[in-house]
Amino acid sequence: MINSKSLSSFNLYPVVDENEINKVEVEMGLKFPKVFRELLKLTNGFETEEGVAIFGTDIIIERNQTYEVSEYAQGYLAVGSNGGGKFYLMSANEDSTELLQVDAGVMNPEFASLVSEDFIKWINNGAINIDLLEEEDEADNEQLCDLILVNPLMGGATDLKKIQEVFNIKKGLFDLLKGSKQLPFVLMKDIPVDVANKNLTELGELSALLEISNVN
CATH class of the missing domain: 3.30.1390 (Ribosomal Protein L30; Chain: A,)
Incomplete structure (x- = not known):
């Protein structure tokens, strides 16, 4: 379950209901993961100060079409971006929880990095941009x-x-x-x-x- 307190430091958006989510799923011809649906009912996407953005129903169709996700990452859904030219992917099935990261120019899960095995846990831990963590490690x-x-x-x-x-x-x-x-x-x-x-x-x-x- 998403901890609503963990969302308090994010830029949030008005929630959407089941009908809106279902409508977008039909238009995209796929199923959202349950954990992603849970987020949309709390906030229709969000942004963090570190540049991480999770897409809401208002922009997710356009982002997936523009970057031809269905063609280059068949069976996956782009649910967000890290603000540095990389996209977050999730498998387009209801039980998916894994969050992957790919370069916008190489929209292929085979070349993805694992962000988290648990989408909700990642959110509850602050939706950390793993690229920034790597930069900090290099500096250290x-x-x-x-x-x-x-x-x-x-x-x-x-x-x-x-x-x-x-x-x-x-x-x-x-x-x-x-x-x-x-x-x-x-x-x-x-x-x-x-x-x-x-x-x-x-x-x-x-x-x-x-x-x-x-x-x-």
């Missing part, structure tokens, strides 16, 4: 490092200005010059390791003046 796993000046500047301010530009260091050149008198000197903290290595390559010979450390 990203290795960071510090950029440290370890050797004297042979070219003085000219060398330091080049390093400042390549790494987009926010500290002023005067402060950097002052710090460079006492080595080792930390120029930047918490830089993604891949970005640091790319910039060191771009610096060429000047990279010999620098080290990255405290990788975490």
Whole structure:
């Protein structure tokens, strides 16, 4: 059962009755999952702040026709989108509970990602956009490092200005010059390791003046 409290943070729409749902099913020539019908009786679709949208009876026909869901995902129904060019699919049968996600350009369940085995549970847990979760995981796993000046500047301010530009260091050149008198000197903290290595390559010979450390 959908917990009405879980819907309180969504943008909701006026509910529809059995007659309206039945009418849309007939026009589309398929059956809605019972769990989807349950949602429509509480809100005729919804949107979340993260861009997730579940279609109501007012737009579900147009969305499925526009993206030719019946042709490319035969036996499935597009019930929503994630706001990032991907659609949510459910099997068009009354007992279906599984929610899948496919790219709008590849409307094929064979290439779908599983969002949830339980549509209602997914809603009750906040209708999470799984793509955002993956981005957060990537950010959490990203290795960071510090950029440290370890050797004297042979070219003085000219060398330091080049390093400042390549790494987009926010500290002023005067402060950097002052710090460079006492080595080792930390120029930047918490830089993604891949970005640091790319910039060191771009610096060429000047990279010999620098080290990255405290990788975490």
